[in-house]
Amino acid sequence: MAVMMYWEAIRRAQDEELARDPMVIVMGEDVGVAGGTYKATKGLYEKYGAERVIDTPISENGFTGLGIGASFIGVRPIIEIMSVNFAWLAMDQIFNSAAKVRYMSGGQLEAPVVIRSPGGTAHQLGAQHSARMEKVFMGVAGLRVVTPSNPRQAYGLVKSAVRCNDPVFINEHELMYNMKGEVPDEEYFHPLEGSEVARQGRDVTLFGYNISVHWCLEAAEFLASHHGIDCEVVDLYSLSPLDRAGIKASVSKTHRAIIAEEAEAPVGVGSEVMAIINEECFFELDAAPVRVSARNVPIPYNHRLEKAAIPGAKDVVHAVLKMFGKQ
């Protein structure tokens, strides 16, 4: 196991897939000569050339649609959208072309594209560069949505997404590219469906995904050492489909659930997980499930306001203590 950064893990996965299959291409703004905004394509232009590591114009709907069209005849594009905020512009092609073409052609065509994009609130980027859009993507039939919380998942999810014949949206995070973690030395394919128990526990399940897994883990350590509460942390790396069986198994064990999400609450991951809990294991519950979500505002520029809008480990701790009547 080598320790590498999240961006290095993504870069390694793309490098391996480019080397293996001449039909794999990488495309996006600044992915080539400039090496990628978050270095995820560093050195790949020099290695594979301009025909396969393609610097696109700033035309998100256009180049996403171009990648999707290429995938119709056997190309395996990895499309990087520099910031998830810009993916709004590519929604037509992602939703109307990639996600629907298999169905509306009666199975004749498929769009095996990978669309990678970082979301999340970074540091004072303002309302138009701080979107968390995973909830928008996960509501669309025909599209897979995964979101890695560590370098191992980032590497293995990119690998599986490139090989999978469905369109896959990979939701990354602007603050996580320099996170370090162990990645297997041998080739590794992470499942595109399911969830992972990131920490075993008995008293309450903390559901997180992407960056919020880390809030949950931090909260769990604090609660164990300071309050004797034993939290289980479930990492929902697949947002579409969500792992019904995994959610049910954990809640049936702990009988309590808290969902931590960086996005706003309405129509989100938290509300969907709560609905699944209701449908799958309502009578197992000892307490009403709770969401820890962002405030429902366009993200402000001011540092204090921005911090107040986005939850973190402390908010997860408060939610758990409140659930146990300790606050």
Add this chain to the structure above:
Amino acid sequence: MTPADKKRVLREMLFARRFEERCYEAYVERKIGGFLHLYPGQEACAFGVMEAARPGHDYVITGYRDHVHAIKCGADPKAVMAELYGKETGSSKGRGGSMHIFDVEHHFMGGYALVGGPFPLAAGIAKGLKMKGSDAISICFLGDAANNQGTFHESLNMAKVWNLPVLYVCENNLYGIGTRIDRSTAVIDQYKRVSGYDIPAAQTDGQDIEKVYEAAKIAVDHVRSGKGPYFLELMTYRYRGHSMSDSNAYRPKDEERMWSKRDPIIMLRDRLIEAKQITLDDYKAMDTAVLEEIENEIIKFAEASPEPSVDELEKYVLADNDPYVRGGKH
């Protein structure tokens, strides 16, 4: 085009006309649902271009007015009609409908219902063909109104920057749904809009199939020889409203009369009669045979075909048993 080609294409265009008219009837009978966009009046566009191209080899993509393009590429008209009837035997197994005819075996890459959506898809297909070293080209048929979408400009730009083998055919029928082009679009001659991308562009009469064919030959040769994208504008007219739910009340009657005198099928027919290639009786016999084929084979097939099973409602949403969903082949 040889005299034999012209006679064959006359029958093909007549077939397309009668096919679409029969769709109209079936829609009125409520056998066909949803939206239905018909092609009468514009036949010389699809047929003229595809006569100059290689149907079944070159890749074709278009908007929702797609039945005739699919058939010209090689789709079985029975499967197209069955699709309109929503049947399991339809070209998209009843999941697509009129606006989403697909026949990938014949490289008809589909009809898409977001105006301007196919522009980048066509460029992407061209990118794939270039990577594969194929001698096939990508051909995108869309109407004039699609050129007011951002995808038009984004795709022309990328097609030129990456020298992609794509032919954009603009069927300029002067209306975007119910709005006349001069009321929605700053420049009526669409080929002029392409000059900003340094892509060769031409405009020709879309009602005269021989003119379309000659212009398309130049266009197709340009693209196939590796010189990059080309834009061909064909001036044409649709006889019916935008779709079946369009009352068509917005067009002046004298304008409709003027265009009906330039019917692409009648123009070719009269030319062949004048050249003594066919007689009027030959044409009438051809028409009778076409109508019988549509009624006795195509409609009968669509009527008799089964509907898709509700048990298979969720089929085709995602790939079946893709091994990477579980993390690889084990």
